[in-house]
Amino acid sequence: MLDDAPHNPAARQTLTAYLAGVGEATGAVVQAARPRERSSGLCRTALGIDDGAARRVLGAIALERRAETPATPLLVADMLARAGCRLPE
Numbered sequence: 001m002l003d004d005a006p007h008n009p010a011a012r013q014t015l016t017a018y019l020a021g022v023g024e025a026t027g028a029v030v031q032a033a034r035p036r037e038r039s040s041g042l043c044r045t046a047l048g049i050d051d052g053a054a055r056r057v058l059g060a061i062a063l064e065r066r067a068e069t070p071a072t073p074l075l076v077a078d079m080l081a082r083a084g085c086r087l088p089e
Helices: 009-033 051-059 063-068 071-083
Strands: none
């Protein structure tokens, strides 16, 4: 899907919806983890994800393992790391 998105409108739409869902869900988890009494967030910068970030994260997986490796946990971990998030234990 990631490779087809630049030239295939259906793949681009699917990829956009998937990445938006991952981003929204990650944002909701971070928001829910923030203590109510603290007005500041748990991240140094805003969360964000795009096809470039997804390509970089998934490109780090060995080619023979890509089909069997769940992408979502890797993308969420990358988003949290890039934003400098510290979630409570």
